[in-house]
Structures are given as structure tokens and as C-alpha cells.
Amino acid sequence: MGKFFELQFLTGHIHYLLFIVLMMTGLFIVVDKTNLVKKIIGLNIFQVSVFMFYVSIGKVTDGTAPIFPMDSNYHVDQAAMQTILYSNPLPHVLILTAIVVGIATTSLGLALIVRIRESFNTIDEEDILQIEQKMTRDDNQKYKYLLRDML
Amino acid sequence: MANIAHVAEHTARDLIDHLPLLQVLVPFCTAPVIVLFGSRRFAWPLAFISSVISLVISVMLMMIVREGGYISYTLGGWAPPLGIEYRIDATNAFVLMLISTIGTLVLPFAYTSIKNEIRNRDHTLLYACWMLCFTGLLGMVATGDAFNVFVFLEISSLSTYVLVAQGASKDRRALTAAYDYLIMGTIGATFFVIGLGMLYMATGTLNLADLADRIANQGANRTVRSGFAFVIVGMGLKVAMFPLHLWLPKAYTFAPSAVTVFLSATATKAALYVVMRFVFSVYNPDFSFAKNTLEIIFLPLAIIAMFSASFVAVFQVNMKKMLAYSSIAQVGYMLLGIAILNEAGLTASLLHMFNHGFAKALLFMGAGAVLVKTGVI
Amino acid sequence: MIFHHLILRVVTKLLVGTIILFALYVQFHGDFSPGGGFQAGVIMAVAFILYGIVFSLEAAKKVFPEWLVHKLSALGVLIYAGTGIVTMILGYDFLDYDAFSPLHPTHGQHWGLLIIEFGVGVTVTGVMVAIYYAFAGRPPCISDEEW
Numbered sequence: 001m002g003k004f005f006e007l008q009f010l011t012g013h014i015h016y017l018l019f020i021v022l023m024m025t026g027l028f029i030v031v032d033k034t035n036l037v038k039k040i041i042g043l044n045i046f047q048v049s050v051f052m053f054y055v056s057i058g059k060v061t062d063g064t065a066p067i068f069p070m071d072s073n074y075h076v077d078q079a080a081m082q083t084i085l086y087s088n089p090l091p092h093v094l095i096l097t098a099i100v101v102g103i104a105t106t107s108l109g110l111a112l113i114v115r116i117r118e119s120f121n122t123i124d125e126e127d128i129l130q131i132e133q134k135m136t137r138d139d140n141q142k143y144k145y146l147l148r149d150m151l
Numbered sequence: 152m153a154n155i156a157h158v159a160e161h162t163a164r165d166l167i168d169h170l171p172l173l174q175v176l177v178p179f180c181t182a183p184v185i186v187l188f189g190s191r192r193f194a195w196p197l198a199f200i201s202s203v204i205s206l207v208i209s210v211m212l213m214m215i216v217r218e219g220g221y222i223s224y225t226l227g228g229w230a231p232p233l234g235i236e237y238r239i240d241a242t243n244a245f246v247l248m249l250i251s252t253i254g255t256l257v258l259p260f261a262y263t264s265i266k267n268e269i270r271n272r273d274h275t276l277l278y279a280c281w282m283l284c285f286t287g288l289l290g291m292v293a294t295g296d297a298f299n300v301f302v303f304l305e306i307s308s309l310s311t312y313v314l315v316a317q318g319a320s321k322d323r324r325a326l327t328a329a330y331d332y333l334i335m336g337t338i339g340a341t342f343f344v345i346g347l348g349m350l351y352m353a354t355g356t357l358n359l360a361d362l363a364d365r366i367a368n369q370g371a372n373r374t375v376r377s378g379f380a381f382v383i384v385g386m387g388l389k390v391a392m393f394p395l396h397l398w399l400p401k402a403y404t405f406a407p408s409a410v411t412v413f414l415s416a417t418a419t420k421a422a423l424y425v426v427m428r429f430v431f432s433v434y435n436p437d438f439s440f441a442k443n444t445l446e447i448i449f450l451p452l453a454i455i456a457m458f459s460a461s462f463v464a465v466f467q468v469n470m471k472k473m474l475a476y477s478s479i480a481q482v483g484y485m486l487l488g489i490a491i492l493n494e495a496g497l498t499a500s501l502l503h504m505f506n507h508g509f510a511k512a513l514l515f516m517g518a519g520a521v522l523v524k525t526g527v528i
Numbered sequence: 529m530i531f532h533h534l535i536l537r538v539v540t541k542l543l544v545g546t547i548i549l550f551a552l553y554v555q556f557h558g559d560f561s562p563g564g565g566f567q568a569g570v571i572m573a574v575a576f577i578l579y580g581i582v583f584s585l586e587a588a589k590k591v592f593p594e595w596l597v598h599k600l601s602a603l604g605v606l607i608y609a610g611t612g613i614v615t616m617i618l619g620y621d622f623l624d625y626d627a628f629s630p631l632h633p634t635h636g637q638h639w640g641l642l643i644i645e646f647g648v649g650v651t652v653t654g655v656m657v658a659i660y661y662a663f664a665g666r667p668p669c670i671s672d673e674e675w
Contacts, residue, residue, distance in 0.1 A: 050344055105337050
């Protein structure tokens with residue numbers, strides 16, 4: 001446990017620590033806020049933390065962007081290629097997919113909120129819960145009468 | 152010179168070689184075709200034809216791999232550890248067959264049910280979403296690449312949220328049900344991605360078979376173990392494992408009946424298959440942490456789910472809600488089979504997957520038929 | 529109908545063409561420099577969204593009608609998948625672009641990538657504009673006090 005508090009360990013793992021801070025911030029907002037839009041924003045922060053985690057694990061020390069060096073004729077410059085150290089592009093490509101998924105999720109969530117606002121007239125979770133509980137009670141009452149009529 | 156050698160290496164593929172891919176590709180292409188036609192009359196027949204084709208393909212795959220062994224299909228001509236691979240073995244083919252059979256059987260029911268429950272102008276896009284959901288579930292099972300599992304998981308989840316929200320034309324609570332499912336499903340999928348990231352950090356590969364090899368060689372370290380935890384929690388949300396099941400009753404109750412039938416029979420099964428794949432082939436159960444997780448966490452939770460969810464189900468007055476709670480209990484049975492950690496348990500779990508898929512689909516169809524005739528359930 | 533300031537309208541008219549041109553550059557120069565379908569699609573959509581913001585939604589819908597947006601987003605997916613199907617028909621794996629030019633696989637890869645990136649660009653443009661239409665088309669119903 002002592003190792004954890006050494007400065008070198010902390011600075012070396014700073015991206016993991018920040019990833020966890022951001023992730024927990026996002027999750028806390030999702031759990032804590034009752035406003036539906038704020039929940040979506042929390043979800044976004046949570047997802048962005050994962051993107052940053054992926055981007056950080058693709059980093060190679062002193063590595064540059066993984067693009068082939070070109071000479072003047074648009075051919076790959078073989079001589080220059082030998083000396084360049086690239087970062088790992090795979091996590092970046094993976095996270096491109098996850099970013100697109102994140103956009104789709106956000107827009108779908110916001111679209112649902114627009115519809116919820118139109119039919120419930122509120123975007124606060126507590127109010128919606130009260131309305132829904134009342135609806136469930138009414139349903140149960142209705143079923144009870146139906147059952148009595150049948151018997 | 153090198154180019155000519157490349158040509159000589161290449162052997163032309165025929166239709167049989169492409170089967171693992173066609174299984175996913177046929178429903179995937181149907182979705183945009185339905186949108187392009189844009190006509191309500193063509194939507195259902197197209198969806199049904201492609202479901203039947205994928206059923207035929209899954210049966211053919213089952214015949215090929217029944218005797219053991221596996222089929223490997225590489226995308227884009229990149230060799231497996233680097234490129235994306237579709238790997239079909241007997242377990243895989245079985246779950247594929249279950250999903251495509253249910254998909255085909257539900258559609259004739261869906262025709263009447265959806266016409267009854269949903270506005271006409273939404274039908275075309277609804278069938279497109281249906282096919283995307285179908286694609287996602289098939290892809291999750293067919294693929295042999297860990298990140299591809301996530302992509303297909305999100306394809307199926309996103310279209311599922313839309314399908315659930317379609318129930319809003321009957322009952323506005325469908326919207327909040329879809330919203331809750333969206334929040335929980337996204338958290339689950341993101342946890343799954345974090346787990347994959349940790350596995351990639353520790354091993355440098357995303358191919359499931361390759362991951363299994365490398366984890367077995369290097370043994371467990373803290374990164375691999377936390378990756379396991381994230382993957383299991385993320386997938387547990389999708390499976391509706393007992394304490395993570397809160398999205399399920401609401402989503403199944405307020406979704407259109409046809410959608411409920413389809414989801415209850417396939418969505419949790421595909422996710423459960425992924426859990427099985429990770430527990431048994433990626434992580435070896437010989438590892439103490441995997442074994443402990445199963446014995447200390449899965450086993451009690453599965454048993455609690457079996458009893459408590461069934462108990463709650465008894466007191467429900469809404470038929471669909473009752474069946475939804477019963478689904479959670481049944482997931483408990485399947486997880487118990489996995490947690491027992493032997494061959495008999497796994498076989499039982501797979502058998503119950505099949506069993507519950509058909510039984511629950513029929514029960515929900517019954518509820519849907521009552522809804523069509525009487526207007527209340 | 530509310531018209532925005534004259535300068536905004538004039539500048540927008542100038543910018544829309546430039547933005548579309550830049551989108552096409554990002555799209556088709558993606559082989560040699562950072563770029564590709566996703567970025568180009570978003571930039572292309574920005575041109576239409578900007579036009580919609582400044583000259584009202586109806587004007588944007590006249591230029592880029594809603595049915596066309598939906599068809600385009602489906603068409604892009606089909607272009608992508610269709611490329612794969614063509615390579616399959618030619619006897620190669622799904623999306624194995626060597627099929628387009630068996631003697632010069634590098635050229636085949638170039639062509640294949642150009643086609644699928646075009647498909648991606650079309651879909652992303654369609655989806656982005658569709659999202660904008662869907663949200664902007666709703667009447668504003670949340671008053672300022674509720675935030």
C-alpha cells in the first residue's frame with residue numbers, strides 16, 4: 001500500500017487516476033441527478049472517460065501519429081519510415097467506433113426525453129415516478145374490477 | 152513478382168465458405184433495403200424472407216459443425232489474430248439457430264400484433280429496427296472478436312431501445328421504460344468496453360481465441376482480473392442478472408407485445424452466451440478468481456433470483472409483468488447452471504436457454520393474443 | 529418568419545459552398561491525410577444545418593427534403609455492404625479489396641477504401657441531418673424557468 005503514495009507512482013499512473021475520477025464523476029451524475037437531461041450528460045462524461053482511457057493506452061513514449069511519411073510523389077518514404085516510432089493506432093480506431101455509438105446513444109436518449117416531456121409534461125424523475133405510481137394504482141384497480149366482473 | 156505470388160495463393164471462395172458471414176449480413180442488408188423501399192407493403196415480407204434465409208443458413212451451419220470442430224471466417228482477408236474473425240463452433244451454432252428460429256416464428260405473430268398496436272406510419276422503420284436488432288444478436292454470437300461483440304451489442308441495444316419506446320402509442324410509460332433501459336444498457340456496454348480495454352492492455356490482442364491462449368500463458372495479474380470483473384458486470388446488466396435486472400420488468404411490460412416476445416426469447420440469451428464464452432473459453436475456470444467469482448457471487452445471486460423473482464411474479468396482476476418477473480427467475484436458473492462449473496451444469500444451462508426461449512416466447516405470444524382480442528391484459 | 533441579420537445571411541451563403549467543398553476534400557483526400565467518411569459526413573451535414581439555422585428549417589427542408597435524408601442514410605449502408613458483396617461475388621472474402629485489382633492489390637485497396645468511405649460519408653451526412661431535423665422540427669415546449 002505504501003507504493004501507492006509515492007510521487008513517482010502517482011505521476012506515472014496519472015492518466016489512470018484521471019480516468020477513474022472522470023468515470024466516477026459521470027456515474028455519480030447519472031445516479032444522483034433527477035433531471036433526465038443531466039443524466040444523459042453524466043452518461044456522456046462517463047463514456048468520454050472510457051474514450052480517454054483507450055486513447056491513453058495507445059500512447060507509446062515518443063511515438064507520433066501513425067501516418068506514413070510521404071515523399072513528393074505521394075509514395076511511402078521507406079527511408080524515413082525506418083526511423084519513426086508510431087503510437088499504437090488500434091485503440092484509437094476502436095474508440096472511433098465507440099464515439100459513434102456514444103453519439104447515437106445521446107441523440108436517442110435526448111429524443112426519448114423530448115417525447116417524455118411531451119407526454120408527461122415534466123423531465124424530472126421524481127415527478128414522473130409519482131405519475132407512474134398513480135397509473136399503476138389505477139391499473140391495479142381496473143384489473144380488480146375486471147376480475148370481480150368475471151367471477 | 153510478389154503480386155503474382157499473391158494471386159497464386161488465392162483460392163476462390165464459394166457460397167458455403169461465406170455462410171458464417173451471410174448469417175449476419177442477410178438481415179443487416181435487409182434493414183436499409185426496407186428503408187430504401189419505404190413502403191409499408193414490402194416491409195414485413197422482406198423482413199420475413201430474410202429471417203427465413205438466416206434460419207436456413209443457421210441450420211446449415213449447425214449441420215457442418217455438429218460433429219465438432221469449428222469454422223473460421225476472416226473479414227477483409229486479414230489473418231485472425233489481427234483481423235476480425237467469425238468463428239462458429241457447436242455452441243455458437245446452437246445459439247444462432249435458437250435466435251433465428253425465434254426471429255422467424257415471431258414475425259407472423261408480429262404482423263397482426265404490430266398492425267393492432269402501432270400507428271401505420273411507423274411500421275416501415277419499425278421493421279428496419281427489428282432487422283437491425285436481429286443482426287446485432289446474431290452478430291454478438293457469431294463473432295470471434297471481442298470488440299466486435301461490443302459493436303454488435305450496441306447495434307442490438309440501440310434498436311431495442313427504439314423498439315421498446317414504440318409501445319408509447321398504447322401506454323406512455325413505454326418511454327420511461329426505454330429511457331431507463333437506455334441508461335442501464337449504456338452503462339453496461341461501457342463497462343464491457345472498459346473490461347476489453349484492460350484485457351487489451353494486458354495481452355495486446357482482441358481475438359477471443361488468442362486472448363484465451365495469452366491469458367492461459369501469462370497467468371492472472373491484476374489487470375486481467377479487473378478486466379474480468381468489468382466484463383462480467385457489463386454483460387450481467389444485459390443478461391438481467393439478479394441485482395442488475397431493474398430495467399427488465401418495465402421494458403418487457405410496456406414494449407409492444409411482438410417486441411416483448413422477440414426480446415424475451417433472444418436478447419438475454421445472446422448476452423448469456425457471451426458470459427459463457429468469457430467465463431469458459433477466454434478465462435479458464437481453473438483460475439481461482441474466475442472460480443471464486445462463480446461460487447461466491449453467481450451461485451447465491453442465481454438462487455436468490457430464482458426464489459425472489461418467482462415470488463414477486465406470483466403477486467403481479469398484469470400478465471406481461473408477471474411473465475417478465477418470471478424471466479428474471481429463469482435467467483437465475485441458467486446462471487446457476489454456469490456457476491456449478493461442470494459439464495452437466497453447462498449442458499443444462501444451454502438446454503434451459505433453448506427451453507426458456509421457446510416457452511417464454513409462447514407465453515408472451517399468448518398474452519399478446521389476449522391483448523389483440525380484448526384490449527386489456 | 530424571422531429573418532436573421534443581413535450579414536449573417538450573406539456570410540452563410542458564402543460559407544455553405546466552402547464547407548461542402550472542404551467536406552469533399554476531407555472525404556476524398558482521406559487516403560493521404562487525416563480524414564475520411566465520418567469527418568467528411570459531419571462537415572457536410574454542418575453545411576445543411578448552418579443553412580437551416582440561419583434560413584429557417586423549412587428552407588433547409590426545401591433543399592434537402594426529409595425523405596431524401598432517410599433514403600441517403602440507408603443508401604450509404606448499402607454502398608458499404610454492397611462493396612463487400614461484390615468482393616464476395618468476385619470470389620474473395622467479405623471486404624477483401626484485393627478483389628478489385630488482383631494484379632495490384634495496393635490499387636484494389638485504394639479503390640475499395642474510397643468506395644466504402646463514400647458510403648460512410650453518405651450515411652453520416654444523412655444521419656446527422658436527420659437528427660437535426662428531428663430535434664428542430666419539434667415545437668419548443670420547455671420554458672426557461674424549468675432549467
